[in-house]
Amino acid sequence: MNAGIAGNRGDSVRSDCYVKCTIGSVGGWEIEVESKVEAMYGASIRNLAEQILSYYEIEHAHMVIEDKGALPFVLAARLECAIKKVTAVEKPFLLPLINESLQRSTVDRYRRSRLYLPGNNPKIMLNAGLHGADGIILDLEDSVAPQKKFEARFLVRNALRHVNFGEAERMVRINQIPEGLDDLPYVIPYGVDLVLIPKCENADQIVQVNESICELLQVKESPIFLMPIIESAKGILNAYDIASAATNIVAIAIGLEDYSADIGAQRTVEGKESFYARSVVVNASRAAGIQPIDSVFSDVAKVGQLRKTALESRGLGFVGMGCIHPRQIGVINECYSPTVEELERAQKIVDAYNIALEKGEGVVSIGSKMIDPPIVKRALNVIRNADVLSKNRRNNHG
Amino acid sequence: MVKEVRNAVGRYIPEEINGKSVVPFQGVGKFRPTGRKFAPRIATCADYPNDGNKLVASLKEALVKAGLKDGMTISTHHHFRNGDLIANMVFDIAHDLGVRDLVWFPSASFPCHAHLISYLKDGTINRIEGSMNGPLGRFASEGGMKGVGVLRSHGGRYQAVQDGEVEIDIAIIAAPTADAFGNATGDRGPAACGLLGFALADSQYADKVIVVTDNLVPFPCIPWQIHGNYVDYTVVVDQVGIPEKIVSGTTQITKSPDRLLIAELTARFCDEVGIVKDGFSYQAGAGGTALSIGIYFEKILRERDIKARFIRAGSNQYPVQMLEEGVVDYILDGQTFDLEGVRSMRENNNHVNTSPFTSYNYHGKGNFASMVDVVILGATEVDVNFNANVVTHSDGVLLHGIGGWQNCLFAKCTILPVPLFRDRVPVIVDEVTTLCGPGELIDVIVTERGLAVNPSRTDLLEKLKETDLPVRTIEELKEEAEQICGKPAKPTFTDDVIAAIKWVDGTVIDVVRKVDRR
Numbered sequence: 001m002n003a004g005i006a007g008n009r010g011d012s013v014r015s016d017c018y019v020k021c022t023i024g025s026v027g028g029w030e031i032e033v034e035s036k037v038e039a040m041y042g043a044s045i046r047n048l049a050e051q052i053l054s055y056y057e058i059e060h061a062h063m064v065i066e067d068k069g070a071l072p073f074v075l076a077a078r079l080e081c082a083i084k085k086v087t088a089v090e091k092p093f094l095l096p097l098i099n100e101s102l103q104r105s106t107v108d109r110y111r112r113s114r115l116y117l118p119g120n121n122p123k124i125m126l127n128a129g130l131h132g133a134d135g136i137i138l139d140l141e142d143s144v145a146p147q148k149k150f151e152a153r154f155l156v157r158n159a160l161r162h163v164n165f166g167e168a169e170r171m172v173r174i175n176q177i178p179e180g181l182d183d184l185p186y187v188i189p190y191g192v193d194l195v196l197i198p199k200c201e202n203a204d205q206i207v208q209v210n211e212s213i214c215e216l217l218q219v220k221e222s223p224i225f226l227m228p229i230i231e232s233a234k235g236i237l238n239a240y241d242i243a244s245a246a247t248n249i250v251a252i253a254i255g256l257e258d259y260s261a262d263i264g265a266q267r268t269v270e271g272k273e274s275f276y277a278r279s280v281v282v283n284a285s286r287a288a289g290i291q292p293i294d295s296v297f298s299d300v301a302k303v304g305q306l307r308k309t310a311l312e313s314r315g316l317g318f319v320g321m322g323c324i325h326p327r328q329i330g331v332i333n334e335c336y337s338p339t340v341e342e343l344e345r346a347q348k349i350v351d352a353y354n355i356a357l358e359k360g361e362g363v364v365s366i367g368s369k370m371i372d373p374p375i376v377k378r379a380l381n382v383i384r385n386a387d388v389l390s391k392n393r394r395n396n397h398g
Numbered sequence: 399m400v401k402e403v404r405n406a407v408g409r410y411i412p413e414e415i416n417g418k419s420v421v422p423f424q425g426v427g428k429f430r431p432t433g434r435k436f437a438p439r440i441a442t443c444a445d446y447p448n449d450g451n452k453l454v455a456s457l458k459e460a461l462v463k464a465g466l467k468d469g470m471t472i473s474t475h476h477h478f479r480n481g482d483l484i485a486n487m488v489f490d491i492a493h494d495l496g497v498r499d500l501v502w503f504p505s506a507s508f509p510c511h512a513h514l515i516s517y518l519k520d521g522t523i524n525r526i527e528g529s530m531n532g533p534l535g536r537f538a539s540e541g542g543m544k545g546v547g548v549l550r551s552h553g554g555r556y557q558a559v560q561d562g563e564v565e566i567d568i569a570i571i572a573a574p575t576a577d578a579f580g581n582a583t584g585d586r587g588p589a590a591c592g593l594l595g596f597a598l599a600d601s602q603y604a605d606k607v608i609v610v611t612d613n614l615v616p617f618p619c620i621p622w623q624i625h626g627n628y629v630d631y632t633v634v635v636d637q638v639g640i641p642e643k644i645v646s647g648t649t650q651i652t653k654s655p656d657r658l659l660i661a662e663l664t665a666r667f668c669d670e671v672g673i674v675k676d677g678f679s680y681q682a683g684a685g686g687t688a689l690s691i692g693i694y695f696e697k698i699l700r701e702r703d704i705k706a707r708f709i710r711a712g713s714n715q716y717p718v719q720m721l722e723e724g725v726v727d728y729i730l731d732g733q734t735f736d737l738e739g740v741r742s743m744r745e746n747n748n749h750v751n752t753s754p755f756t757s758y759n760y761h762g763k764g765n766f767a768s769m770v771d772v773v774i775l776g777a778t779e780v781d782v783n784f785n786a787n788v789v790t791h792s793d794g795v796l797l798h799g800i801g802g803w804q805n806c807l808f809a810k811c812t813i814l815p816v817p818l819f820r821d822r823v824p825v826i827v828d829e830v831t832t833l834c835g836p837g838e839l840i841d842v843i844v845t846e847r848g849l850a851v852n853p854s855r856t857d858l859l860e861k862l863k864e865t866d867l868p869v870r871t872i873e874e875l876k877e878e879a880e881q882i883c884g885k886p887a888k889p890t891f892t893d894d895v896i897a898a899i900k901w902v903d904g905t906v907i908d909v910v911r912k913v914d915r916r
Contacts, residue, residue: 015821037822039793039913040886069821072884098881126882127656130846326655 004085006151007078008120009066015123017070021082024060029053035067045075052079056089073162074122077154085150092157097191100164105193105225107250110134110385111291112320112336113329114171118143120152122159129165131326132333137171140183141198149175153186160190169193171227177205181212188216192224194250199258200228201235203245210246222248227293231255232262236277239284249290253322254281256295269305271312282317296322303331310335338382346386349379407785407833409908415546415898416525423907426838431761431903436562438603450579450617452632457484457610458491460631461568464606466492469499470567471527473600476506477572477584477591477733481643484572484610486513487635493522501545503564504528505555505596506799510643518543527564528555529799530897538896539795541912547796547897549789552596552732553758553765553805554902559599561761563904569600569607571624572638576611580629581622585744585751587613589639592713592734592743594623595753601628612638623751651693651716652686656817656846661687663867664774664815664844665694671861673772673811676704681773681806684712684735687815688774692716699725710757710770713739713749721749730766732757732802758805760902765805773809777816779830782872784837784852786814787830789899792823794831794889794913796897804902807839811858815844824879824886826872831889833908834899843872850875890914 002022009018017035031049035042049063063082067075073095080093114135117128120143128136138156140149160170172187173196174180180197187195197209206228213222226249228242235242236259243252256267256274265273278294285292294313297306310332313321320336323329338346348366353376356364364371400412405422413420421429446452454460466472472492474485485504492500498521502514505528512533517523525545530538538547550558558564573594574587584594589612601607601624609624610633619626652658664687668674674695682692692709693716699706708728709717715738720726722742729749734740742749757766767773777786778798788803790796806812816825826843841858843850848868851858862869880886891911901907 037793037886039889041822041884043887044884069823071822071882127659127846130659131655327658 002086004082004087006081006085006154007070013068015069015071015074015126016121017065017067017075017078019066019078019082020064021079021086022062023058023083023086024062027060027062029061029063031063031065033065033067035065035069037067037069044072048072048075049079052076052083052093055093056083056087058083058087070122071126071162073158074155077158078151081151081154095158095162097161098164100166101161101170101191105169107225108291108381108385109169110320110336111169111251111293113323113332114293114320115168115323115326115329116143116173116296119156119172120144120148122155125159125163128326129163129168131329133168133323133326133329134320134333135169135171135194136165137173137196137322139173141173141175141180153183157186157190160187160192171196173198173229177208181208184209184212185216188213188224194225194227196253197226197228198255199231199235200242201230201232202238203241206242206245206249210248222246224248225250227251227253229253229255230277230281231258233259235259236280239280240287243284243288243290249288251291251293251319252281252285252288253293254278254295257298269309271309278313278316278318286317291319292317294318294321296324297328298324300325300327303327307331307335338386342382343386346379346382349376350383353380405905405907407836407907409833411898411906411909412895415548415895415906415909420898421905423901423905426836429903429905431561435560436565436603438605450577450626452580452626452629453578453614454631454633457487457570457608457633457635458494460608460610460633461488461491462495463631464568464608466495466497466568468497469501469524470497471501471503471565473503473566473569473604474505475571475594475596475600476504476508477594477596478589478639478644479591480508480510481589481640482508482510482572483637483639484570484635485511488570489514489517489522493517493520498522499524502526502528503566505552506801507531507534509533515542529801530796531799532797535796535798539790539910539913540915541892541894541896543896546895547910548900549800549897550900551758551800551804551902552754552802553760553767554800554900554904555596556599556754556759557761557902557904558900559603560759561904566600566604567606569597569604571597571601571607571609571629573609573611573624574638575613575615575619576609576624576632577615577617577619577626578632579617579619580607580609580624580626580632581617581619582609582611582624582626582629583619583621584623585621585740587611589613589637589641589644590737590740590744591639591644592740593731593751595732595751597624598753598755601625606630608633610635610638612636651690654686657687658690659846660815660817660844661690662694663846663849664691664813665698667813667842667844667849667867668695668772668811669698670865670867671858674698677707678771679706679708679710679769681710681770681809682712682717683774683776684714685776688776689714689716691774691815696720696725710752710766710773711739713742715739718742718749721746730757754802754805758802758902760805761904765808767802767805768808768810770806770809772811772813773806774813774815775803775806777814777825779825779827780814780816780840780843780872781827781830781837782876784840784843784872785830785833786835786837786840787832788834789897790832790910792827792831792886792889794891794911796910800834800899804835807835811841812839813842813844814840818845818847818875818879819883822883824876824883826876826879827886828876832899832910836907843875845875847878848875
């Protein structure tokens, strides 16, 4: 008999579980639970398993659950996946939504730091929202082993609904198109703010993603933001086409590991090999009116070098970069935040703008100097984002 | 069945444990001892060699000469932590001699002592009066021990010996360096562990004292942390402890981002309420989070060019570096956790070895614990009344000792930095499984999702109003933990008491019952 298996086992596994499900034709339900939290949650785990079997109208099943302290949303994802591996049932099994996953993002919010979380590792998702990242990425692509791609979708879907990521923008990196289109039904209806499209090479891939989103949500225009990641020479040459392919694209990111390999270069700390590509991404993004975002810095221990790299990146025009560890978030946020001088200057411009508004004047000026509209707009943005930042800090802490 | 009475924190306590009557916990500072301290027999030099040579051929011979027999109380110490070889050796000998019903009175036990489970099973050992960690705790929780275990804090152990609650028949003090007279030190030798403070009470009050060493030096052994004048016999063995397992406390700063977050929040709290200032003092724990908090304190001190007056430790390389670079005046050390700590104690007069008598004994004329400005401690559970548990897990199984934890609660500000939940197990609960420390002594709980201040600390709450620290109520934290994890069921127990939890004054604050495995 076929067994449906999902989840992880082994001594180092924590906050996760392993489920093995076989469906038979006689004998009713047999549910074996071995849990390190048996005394506190053994009954609750059995209840959940029974609830899911009832939900899918399965009358005869043998379930083995090895639990290492998985939270209910993790157990539910593993149980559902194990069942779906052995029987053709379509509908999702959803636990009640938490309120915090209802908040929505905005187009021009800060995207200084985005923290990558492997999509099949529940342990590190639980507190990911506490470290101050502007965005968290539940990753279905490179950090998930091929044989785990299917089960990761259920975990990511449930994480979107049940983990409080605080003020962070909730992002999912799907797999490369076309495979990534199959990830969309698991994320689009469930509260994702932004979808990262990896290894993006042309505008058509954006169109395909948007068509899927619109179909899934039965809408004409996608309310969900996109951030294509350009990771190849071809992608760089099509950068502006990609950046301007749809109005729901809010940023373009560059992935330098793959890009360097693609052009036959070694990725270096100085980054001379990718200078052209990075500049193209900055220019294409700015031309399309969206945010250019830099790659990740992969040596977690080197905080000093991270700072240097982030400051250089900001100097090139980028507004943020990826994080592979929470320890990188603070430095990255700091490097991409406006400095005190920039804030003061922006405040002066905003004050002048407000005075002009009051007086009904069309021209904003400080002293005898006229301020151009784009500069006013940028200053307004800087101040508004700074307000949001300080408000977020208070909320995060209270 | 023994009658049970309700103590001052609402826990039901048998009136008698191990055939001795019990004083139930009466409240902090409420129990008043009367009478005089315990006194060992008067010895005379006429019975000891004039040349000071108390060496006997083997540990077995020393134990036989000390009169080892059924029912005796035998003490050992945890200076070698998980590298201890002597406790197991002592009970191997007792077992070979056919001695039964011994009471083992260690200052703490470690996983290396799981070897003794077979002696608890066959009746060589009746019970353990001391911490029961890991395998020993599980064995006791399942009802495997014949007598009832008794857990005491480091200070409570000194108090129990001083007050005569526990009469030690034979104390075996394993020493990294000693002379034939019995003078001993922990700061040098192949098994150097720093100090021998946990054996102080035993040397002073035990009927017979045996010093065991693998590094015998000619008289005098300087410094003499243990005075030979208390010692009956000295023994040389090949090895007293495994060096690499001796200094094995958690001496790494945590890399866990979640714990770093808690550490940073704790340090910010201490700073913003004005605890971190010139001349302040703190207790540095051994855990990764506590270590990291120490690093944050150090950073603040250096930035402002101010100094701490003393650190109570658990020392390791970090406080040592602070001492050597003048960021702190003194380390008052109870145990050293790495070789840097051992070296510093040996070389630096301002790195002082302390004992449970000076630091923790509640039946003395004061102690150091209450003079510390801030102490950082752990807990397995904390409840909405700020009561905390350090000995059992939420499934009811006994897995840890008390250590100096209860004694440290008397600091001016007691902070427990804990995660809101571990895996799926909430740490903030409605009622602790085992109550080891009353909430009135616990001031602040810091979690990754905010901190809660004991409502009785209106002074701290007032200061926090001026800050943007994430202050929550303890109930809110409990609610959030249950929202994430689900409401935990309570473990089920039988009526059988497997261990008593003593308070620092010798009263019983709670008991641990046998887990029900139905």
